[in-house]
Amino acid sequence: MSKLLFFHPDLNNDSFFLSEEESKHLTRVLRKKNGDTVHFMNGNGIEAIGIITGDHSKQVQIQISERIEHPLTKKYKFHLAIAPTKNNERIEWMLEKCTEIGIDEITFLNCSNSERSQLKLDRFSKILISALKQSKQFHLPKLNEQVSFETFVKQKQHQYSNKFIAWCESDLASNLNNKMAQLPINQTTELIFLIGPEGDFTAAEVALAKSHYFEPVSLGKNILRTETAGIYVCSVFANHFQ
Amino acid sequence: MSKLLFFHPDLNNDSFFLSEEESKHLTRVLRKKNGDTVHFMNGNGIEAIGIITGDHSKQVQIQISERIEHPLTKKYKFHLAIAPTKNNERIEWMLEKCTEIGIDEITFLNCSNSERSQLKLDRFSKILISALKQSKQFHLPKLNEQVSFETFVKQKQHQYSNKFIAWCESDLASNLNNKMAQLPINQTTELIFLIGPEGDFTAAEVALAKSHYFEPVSLGKNILRTETAGIYVCSVFANHFQ
Structure with a gap:
C-alpha cells in the first residue's frame, strides 16, 4: 500500500x-x-x-x-496563461493533466472572445493538490486570479526569456517544433505561453502581444480546443526538457 | 456561421x-x-x-x-495501444483529445494489471467523429476491439518501423525525447506505442514486448495516469512531425 x-x-x-x-x-x-x-x-x-x-x-x-x-529538478519554468473555457469541467481536466505532466504557474486570461465564466479557484486548487499527490510531485503550481489580456501582456513584457502566443493562422506564425529546437536545455529556461479562447485571439490581441515581445506560434494544422492546446504545449515542453 | x-x-x-x-x-x-x-x-x-x-x-x-x-498530409502514422482505465469518462476524454491532436489507430489492450471494464465502442466511435469534425479533419482514426497484450505484441512484431512501450522504471528505459531526435521526419514514419494500466506493465510484459522488438521508453519522472500518458505521447509526436 x-x-x-x-x-x-x-x-x-x-x-x-x-x-x-x-x-x-x-x-x-x-x-x-x-x-x-x-x-x-x-x-x-x-x-x-x-x-x-x-x-x-x-x-x-x-x-x-x-x-x-525534494528540490525542484525540472530544467525549465513554465507559465501557462490561458482563456478559461465556458465549460468548467474542461478547465478542471486541463488543470489536472497539466499538473501531472508538469507546470509551474497558471493564469486565466480575459480576452476579447472570452466566454463569461465563473472561476472556482478554491475548487481548482484542490484539483492541483490531488494531481500533484497522484503524480508523486512536491511542488504545487501557482494558480492566479483572472486578469485582462492587455494587463497581463504588458506586465510580462520584460519577464521570461521565451514568450509565445498560440495563433491558429499557421501561415503567419512560426512552427512550435522549430522554436523548440532553438531552446537551450542546459540551463533553467523560462517559458510563458498564451492560449486563447474558442474563437482564438483577435488580430489586435496578437499585434499587442507581438509589440510586447511575444512570438506567434502555430500548434499545427488541426484546430485544437483551448484545453487541448494547454495540455499539448505542456506535454511538448515536458518532453523537450525531459 | x-x-x-x-x-x-x-x-x-x-x-x-x-x-x-x-x-x-x-x-x-x-x-x-x-x-x-x-x-x-x-x-x-x-x-x-x-x-x-x-x-x-x-x-x-x-x-x-x-x-x-482531402489527402492525408500527416508525415507519420501513429497507432496507440493502451490499457483502458476503469473509469470510462477518462477513456472518452483521451479519445477526444487524441483525435483532435492527430492519431491514426487505437487499440485497447488487456494487460495483467488491467481493471475489468466494459468498453462502449459505439459510444467511443461517436466521440471520435465529433472530435474529428470539431478539429476540421477528414480522416477518422481506426478504433479496434480490445485484445490481449500478448496477442497484440506478437501480431505487431514485424510491423511498424518504430515500436515503443512506456515504462515507469525510468532508470531502465530510454528517454522518449532522445528517441524522438533519432526519428526521421522526411518520410512517412510508422509509430506504435504501448501504454499500460494504472499499476503499469509487469516486468514479464515488458520482457515480452522487448523480445518482440518494442523498446522501453520513459515519459519522465512524473507518474502520469494512463489517459494522460496517451495524450502526452500523441502531443509529442504531433509536434515532432508538425
Missing part, C-alpha cells in the same frame, strides 16, 4: 493540529490511531513524516519526526 | 437518404429545407457537398453536387 500523503501548507512547526475534516477522515475513515505514521507535503518541496500523538476525531495532533527536502 | 458537416461513411452514391434520427435533426432542429446545402465527410478523406432534394422529416434525401478530396 502506498504511503498516506496529506497536504499541509505550513510544515514549519514540529507539532500541529489537523482540521476537523481531515481529523475525521484520518480517524473515522482511515482508522488511524496514536503512534501511526502520516506523510505531509507543503507544496513547496518539503515532505514531512508525522506521528499521530493525539487521535481525537475532531482534532488530530501530529508530531513531525523527520523532514525530507 | 461555420458549415454544417455530417458524417456519412458511404459517399459513393450521388443520391442517398439520411437516417430517421439525422433527418429529424436536420428538418426539425436545424430547420433545413429543399435546396439547402449540407456538407458530408466519410472519415476517409472525402468531403461531399449535398443539396436537400427531399425534406421529409423522417427521410431526408440528398443529392451530391460536388466531392472534395
Whole structure:
C-alpha cells in the first residue's frame, strides 16, 4: 500500500493540529490511531513524516519526526496563461493533466472572445493538490486570479526569456517544433505561453502581444480546443526538457 | 456561421437518404429545407457537398453536387495501444483529445494489471467523429476491439518501423525525447506505442514486448495516469512531425 500523503501548507512547526475534516477522515475513515505514521507535503518541496500523538476525531495532533527536502529538478519554468473555457469541467481536466505532466504557474486570461465564466479557484486548487499527490510531485503550481489580456501582456513584457502566443493562422506564425529546437536545455529556461479562447485571439490581441515581445506560434494544422492546446504545449515542453 | 458537416461513411452514391434520427435533426432542429446545402465527410478523406432534394422529416434525401478530396498530409502514422482505465469518462476524454491532436489507430489492450471494464465502442466511435469534425479533419482514426497484450505484441512484431512501450522504471528505459531526435521526419514514419494500466506493465510484459522488438521508453519522472500518458505521447509526436 502506498504511503498516506496529506497536504499541509505550513510544515514549519514540529507539532500541529489537523482540521476537523481531515481529523475525521484520518480517524473515522482511515482508522488511524496514536503512534501511526502520516506523510505531509507543503507544496513547496518539503515532505514531512508525522506521528499521530493525539487521535481525537475532531482534532488530530501530529508530531513531525523527520523532514525530507525534494528540490525542484525540472530544467525549465513554465507559465501557462490561458482563456478559461465556458465549460468548467474542461478547465478542471486541463488543470489536472497539466499538473501531472508538469507546470509551474497558471493564469486565466480575459480576452476579447472570452466566454463569461465563473472561476472556482478554491475548487481548482484542490484539483492541483490531488494531481500533484497522484503524480508523486512536491511542488504545487501557482494558480492566479483572472486578469485582462492587455494587463497581463504588458506586465510580462520584460519577464521570461521565451514568450509565445498560440495563433491558429499557421501561415503567419512560426512552427512550435522549430522554436523548440532553438531552446537551450542546459540551463533553467523560462517559458510563458498564451492560449486563447474558442474563437482564438483577435488580430489586435496578437499585434499587442507581438509589440510586447511575444512570438506567434502555430500548434499545427488541426484546430485544437483551448484545453487541448494547454495540455499539448505542456506535454511538448515536458518532453523537450525531459 | 461555420458549415454544417455530417458524417456519412458511404459517399459513393450521388443520391442517398439520411437516417430517421439525422433527418429529424436536420428538418426539425436545424430547420433545413429543399435546396439547402449540407456538407458530408466519410472519415476517409472525402468531403461531399449535398443539396436537400427531399425534406421529409423522417427521410431526408440528398443529392451530391460536388466531392472534395482531402489527402492525408500527416508525415507519420501513429497507432496507440493502451490499457483502458476503469473509469470510462477518462477513456472518452483521451479519445477526444487524441483525435483532435492527430492519431491514426487505437487499440485497447488487456494487460495483467488491467481493471475489468466494459468498453462502449459505439459510444467511443461517436466521440471520435465529433472530435474529428470539431478539429476540421477528414480522416477518422481506426478504433479496434480490445485484445490481449500478448496477442497484440506478437501480431505487431514485424510491423511498424518504430515500436515503443512506456515504462515507469525510468532508470531502465530510454528517454522518449532522445528517441524522438533519432526519428526521421522526411518520410512517412510508422509509430506504435504501448501504454499500460494504472499499476503499469509487469516486468514479464515488458520482457515480452522487448523480445518482440518494442523498446522501453520513459515519459519522465512524473507518474502520469494512463489517459494522460496517451495524450502526452500523441502531443509529442504531433509536434515532432508538425
